[in-house]
Amino acid sequence: MSRYLQVVLTGIWLLASAVMAQERIPLTVTAALDRDMAAPLLDAFARAHPDIELIYEDVSTQAADQRARTTDPPPDVVISSAMPWQMALVNEGLAQPLHSQAARNWPAWAQWRNEVFGFTFEPVVTVFRLELARHMLPPGTHADLHTLLSGQRALLKGRVTTYGPASSGIGQMLFQQDARYSPRFWDLVAAMGAVDVSLENSTRAMLAGLTEGRYWLGYNLLGSYAIAWARRHPELIVRIPQDYALVMMRMAFIHRDAPNPAAARRFMNFVLGPEGQRVLAGDTPLFSVLPEVVGPYTAQRLRDQIGERLYPIPINASLLAFDDPLRRRLFMVRWRRELE
Amino acid sequence: MTARVGTLKGRLAGWLLATVGLLGTLLLVEAYTGAQRAADRAYDSQLEAASLSIAEAVQWQDGQPIVEMPAAALQILATDAQERVFYGLLTATDQPVTGNLSGALIASVRNLLADGPAYARVQSRGTPVRLYGRELMAAGWEATEPVEIWVGHTVAGRKALALELFLGTLARFVVMVLLTVLLLMLAVRMALQPLRRLRSALRSREADDVSPLNARVPGELSELVDTLNALFERQREGRNTLLRFTADASHQLKTPLAGLQSASELALQSDNPEDWRRALQTVHDSSERTSRLAGQLLSLARLGHGTGASHTRLELRELLRETVLEWAEREVARNHDVGLAALPATPCVIRGEPWALRELLANLIDNALRYTPAGSEITLALERSAQWITLSIADTGPGVSQEVLHRLHQPFERGGRQDTGGSGLGLAIVDSIARLHKATLLLRSEPGQGLWVGVRFPAEPAEVL
Incomplete structure (x- = not known):
């Protein structure tokens, strides 16, 4: 009996080493998602699929868009937080559908055409320094923020930061969403203009400025980065707006001309499947979308805390409107007018 | 033996299949195109709604049309089927205002707009796209110029809807066909019930039962039953005739045999050789008559089975002349004047x-x-007309009355005469042979004026033999 078992085990070991010895399948993932943020997810994938050699390109949203359109061969999987751009790519037919158990199980509101999937759930937050709280009541809502900016103009002058919509795709999208929900957003823009708001390109830059003390208040930061940052920097407070909170989702799709579509499908199935989502919920502040996943960072838990005030940016054709060149131009015209 | 050509059920099934197949094909083709039209209508209305929504947002500013692209319009355009969406706005001077449609694509279809709003189906990077375009007259402070609005989407939703509608129709059609087949099978069973009844009625008949069928049958089968009854009737008649003939024949044969018996008995009782000789003479004469009678009966029976298949063309004048000459020289004809009337000049072919x-x-x-007394004239003649050739024989004998004239051709009918050595089979044989040749037996007579018997043959085309 034990001899028999020994033979079987030896066979399995030989088979496994033969598989290991084989050449690993390369898989290129081009992502506008910081590597250190995504590291737990990527490590888990590497452990689960040792035969795939993951090449992770951490790039900006513009670069991700550009590479998806022009590089040859294109990346296998494209991940980006610039939701309208991702949507435009898919609408142009640059994605291929994913038919799998994980895809079928994925919530309908977080996917489009079975081609592009929003796999994170990142609330957009307000971040302030503790100093701010010493001088005034920190803002809980957009209206509070407007009142604060108007009332404490002298104190806050030059100490407020937000995304520059001209240079940041995410920033412009967030502001467009804000403008969509309330016409009073433009009053807020005017108030930010009155305190000489500093426009940054990324959440990371804003967080750096806050940590250095250059800024006291940051508006519309990506919660995922902010939460991770604030854990190491206790002088910063992250607050999810109480009236409404936008939720941004990283969108991922398999490129139509992916050189390794099978590996790409395995990556997507991992990310969308319970394993990947559990990593997102437990080890990253990217938040899991799946309602059945349990962990500190889940959409379900956020909903339980914030309630119905979470407004995920919808993944559907309406996103394309925010990529409309004329609409963007008109937005920028209005932005500049209000800011002055 | 009847040749079996399939079954009624098979025929009905075949016709049903052909009908259902043909009608079904037409119906399904119609259903398919109809489904596509319906799907197109449903989705085209979405295109129109999206176009309208975009048109609502068009404004003029600084001499330029501007539009804050409504997110809802794009969502309407995408529909529930999550189509890929395409849109484009152009000014009257072909300047693109905004959109994601390539200029070349619009250029290829924009001439359609000359006659108002238009639909078009184009290919965008290998994918079929349905486009809808319209011109909008937008009023502004500075300018009033038309703006072209093009919207479009991929066609997966239309295809799916058309397929769904078509499959629905198909399913209903299949159910209907199955029901029809079921009902028709029942109907065929019911319809063939009388036929089965008739079959069992025929099967249970006794072999010699020739009474009419007594079955309740529908109209279509009554003709068959009537025909069968007519057949039974003819069989009955035939059988009766046969029985009568057999009885008559036995009777006829019995008479000479009885004569033979009595003559031989008389001779046996006598010792006179003179009586023996007379008796032997009687026996000889009687047996000769009996033999002739038997011969006639035989030929009558043989004629009854004739088919006419072995008929050949032959010339009647020749035959008549030979026969008459032969008979005129015979012993039996020496007391009569047997003659031949002038024959037609042309050949008489039958x-x-x-x-x-x-x-x-x-x-x-x-x-x-x-049947004529000695010294009577017997004249044979041949007449021809375009269609007929009539062979006749006339005598100057006593003739027969009108009542017996039409029975003369029946077997053992002697025209009321018992005084002759005839069997009564002669004219019956003549009648049989005439019928075998599709000829008609004609009889004319006045009592005291003699008898005229004619056989009218259909003439063959008079071609050279």
Whole structure:
């Protein structure tokens, strides 16, 4: 009996080493998602699929868009937080559908055409320094923020930061969403203009400025980065707006001309499947979308805390409107007018 | 033996299949195109709604049309089927205002707009796209110029809807066909019930039962039943005739045999050789008559089975002349004046059996000789018309009355005469042979004026033999 078992085990070991010895399948993932943020997810994938050699390109949203359109061969999987751009790519037919158990199980509101999937759930937050709280009541809502900016103009002058919509795709999208929900957003823009708001390109830059003390208040930061940052920097407070909170989702799709579509499908199935989502919920502040996943960072838990005030940016054709060149131009015209 | 050509059920099934197949194909083709039209209508209205929504947002500013692209318009355009969406706005001077449609694509279809709003189906990077375009007259402070609005989307939703509608129709059609087949099978069973009844009625009949069928059948089968009854009727008649003939024949044979018996008995009781000789003479005469009678019965029976298949073309003048000459020289004709009327100049050709015709002539002449007194004239003649050739024999004998005239051709009918040596089979044989040649037996007579017997043959085309 034990001899028999020994033979079987030896066979399995030989088979496994033969598989290991084989050449690993390369898989290129081009992502506008910081590597250190995504590291737990990527490590888990590497452990689960040792035969795939993951090449992770951490790039900006513009670069991700550009590479998806022009590089040859294109990346296998494209991940980006610039939701309208991702949507435009898919609408142009640059994605291929994913038919799998994980895809079928994925919530309908977080996917489009079975081609592009929003796999994170990142609330957009307000971040302030503790100093701010010493001088005034920190803002809980957009209206509070407007009142604060108007009332404490002298104190806050030059100490407020937000995304520059001209240079940041995410920033412009967030502001467009804000403008969509309330016409009073433009009053807020005017108030930010009155305190000489500093426009940054990324959440990371804003967080750096806050940590250095250059800024006291940051508006519309990506919660995922902010939460991770604030854990190491206790002088910063992250607050999810109480009236409404936008939720941004990283969108991922398999490129139509992916050189390794099978590996790409395995990556997507991992990310969308319970394993990947559990990593997102437990080890990253990217938040899991799946309602059945349990962990500190889940959409379900956020909903339980914030309630119905979470407004995920919808993944559907309406996103394309925010990529409309004329609409963007008109937005920028209005932005500049209000800011002055 | 009846040849079996499939079954009624098979035929009905075949026709049903053909009908259902043909109608079904037409119906399904119609259903398919109809489904596509319906799907197109449903989705085209979405295109129109999206176009309208975009048109609502068009404004003029600084001499330029501007539009804050409504997110809802794009969502309407995408529909529930999550189509990929395309849109484009152009000014009257072909300047693109905004959109994601390539200029080349619009250029290829924009001439359609000359006659108002238009639909078009184009290919965008290998994917079929349905486009809808319209011109909008937008009023502004500075300018009033038309703006072209093009919207479009991929066609997966239309295809899916059309397929769904078509499959629905198909399913209903299949159910209907199955139901029809079921009902028709029942109907065929019901319809064939009388036929089965008729079959069992026929099967349970006794072999010699020739009474009419007594079955309740629908109209279509009544003709068959009538035909069968007519057949039974003819069989009954035939059988009766046969029975009568057999009885008559036995009777006829019995008479000479009885004569033979009594003559031989008388001779046996006598010791006189003179009586023996007379008795032997009687026996000889009687047996000769009996033998002739048997011969006639035989030929009558044989004629009854004739088919006319072995008929050949033959010339009647020749046959008549030969036969008459032969008879005129015979012993039996020495007391009569047997003659031949002038024959037609042209050949008289009919189709027939030479031996049968000779038999016919022989019987006619023999009859005339037997039933007329000595010294009577017997004249044979041949007449021809366009269609008919009539062979006739006339005598100057006593003739027969009108009542017996039409029974003369029946077997053992002697025209009320018992004084002759005839059997009464002569004219019956003549009648049989005539019928075998599709000829008609004609009889004319006035009592005291003699008898005229004619056989009218259909003439063959008078071609050179």
